[in-house]
Amino acid sequence: MADKQAVIIGAGVIGCAVGLQLSRKGYSVTLVDKNPEVGYGSTSNSCAVVRFSYSSLATTALAYEGYHYWKDWANFLGVEDERGLAKYHECGHLMIKSSPDDRPHVAEFYKQLNIPFEEWDNAYIHERLPLFNLKLCGPVVAVEDPDFWEVPENDGEVAGGVFAPNAGYIGDPQLATHNLRRAIEANGGQFMLGQRVVGIDRQSGRVSAVRLESGEILTADVVINASGPYSGKINEMAGVTSDMAVKTKALRREVHHLPSPKSFDFEHQGVMTSDDDLYLYYRPETGNKVTVGSGDPPCDSQVWVDDPDNFNREFTESQWTAQVYRAARRIPELPIPSKASGVVDLYDVSDDWIPIYDRSELPGFYMAVGTSGHQFKNAGVVGDLMAELVDACEKGYDHDAMPLTYQCRYTGNEINLGMFSRRREINRESSFSVRG
Structure with a gap:
């Protein structure tokens, strides 16, 4: 050849x-x-x-x-x-479970493939990540919905999580x-x-x-x-x-960078977290920041782009507000700057x-x-x-x-x-x- x-x-x-x-x-x-x-x-x-x-x-x-x-x-x-x-940063990945039967296939797949994992209860999550509020925060609604600013009257808590210690990021x-x-x-x-x-x-x-x-x-x-x-x-x-x-088609995405709470060094002590209760994910970021991305809740609109050379590369107030204020429900001490920062780009997405x-x-x-x-x-x-x-x-x-x-x-x-x-x-x- x-x-x-x-x-x-x-x-x-x-x-x-x-x-x-x-x-x-x-x-x-x-x-x-x-x-x-x-x-x-x-x-x-x-x-x-x-x-x-x-x-x-x-x-x-x-x-x-x-x-x-x-x-x-x-x-x-x-x-x-x-x-x-x-450099590969092996910080681990926590999948927060919004209920005991939330995505049971994840742990089952880990077992079948011999992927190391741990079951964390809420007490251990609080010990490792004391900045997290473990109250259930859903249901997620659109930022345009008047109920977006209402804190749900829900005394329930998340149901622990599944942690994969070998996960990380580049x-x-x-x-x-x-x-x-x-x-x-x-x-x-x-x-x-x-x-x-x-x-x-x-x-x-x-x-x-x-x-x-x-x-x-x-x-x-x-x-x-x-x-x-x-x-x-x-x-x-x-x-x-x-x-x-x-x-395939191109989807516009925003990912936001926020300062870590002063009481916690998220860059070095935080873990990547998937939060299906809020349809978010969090990742440690260089400079002791928290990266926040969307898990695509049904209530949020998706912006499909016909021309990859021509799309809005600026942050939008609606997406910034939706992502960072949802994140603040899980991390109450999360500082929210007056100016958006992070990245805006396109994803190549299949059907x-x-x-x-x-x-x-x-x-x-x-x-x-x-x-x-x-x-x-x-x-x-x-x-x-x-x-x-x-x-x-x-x-x-x-x-x-x-x-x-x-x-x-x-x-x-x-x-x-x-x-x-x-x-x-x-x-x-x-x-x-x-x-x-």
Whole structure:
């Protein structure tokens, strides 16, 4: 396969991870991105959370495998980066249970996959996280609702939580992507940055080239769409949407940064927390801050974006108010600044929030899409499984007829890649949210 030319559209963390593993299989790899540096798109604004609580056994297994790449990051890369290596912060992840029977599958999946976890009661949560108010705070209503400002008259408390101690986050997602760039270059791969894709050519029933806005044409035996929020546009450009039962589109997101309460060092003592009672998640942030993101409550409107080059990059008062004041119900001492801060960007979302890792109806054209918001953690394993999938299909394997089974390199778990097929039925077991 040494003579196979692979062009990857998108040099975010997913595209770079795929590029690295393909280059290690002997493909001649070129990554193309409209940005001036790798990881400068939605990757740079990722919360870079590494957790294992998912809606299905397969996606849970994938996330746990992905964690092992971050723990073994230096060995996995095998190269030095003059900027240093991205650091994995193993702070643990707490899933607060709003009732005793809240998401029982999480602990069951952990047991099946031998993922370490602990059951925390409210007394222990209070001991570890004394800043948390453990009263039930729901139901969640829209910020426009007059009841938003009413404190629910509810004497009940949350029902403890499930804690995974190995979970954590990457503090600098762009640096992690730059690390991948250096590993790709060490394997002979190249980058064409600041270049926009304007066309996908085909010849004799196969993909044949990628055309750039500059007029340059990149001959390609294999093309991988890893373009994040642009994935739907690239698939349309390639003419590969007619047999896709699941498609992708861009969703505008806000994540907010708040100071930690003065009485608690959240950066060093806090844990990542999923709070389904308030449809929020919290994550320690550099500078002793608390990152607050939305868990997509049904009452909050979602802003879908047709043109990824043209969307509101400013914070909105309604989303800021909704997220930070809900967070203040769980963390009463949470300081709320007068000016919003954090990140605003786009997520590349599939119809059921489960990614598409697949070939397409056009031979030689592949997809690693629908990944934003909850797949940064899986970059290492996704790079490997996509390289396995591409290589198998290029050697004649009929993945559509019999989906490939991928064996995880660290955990040994097996994952049927039909779970991530473009032709799958929409997965009704999904959370239809960033939880995946």
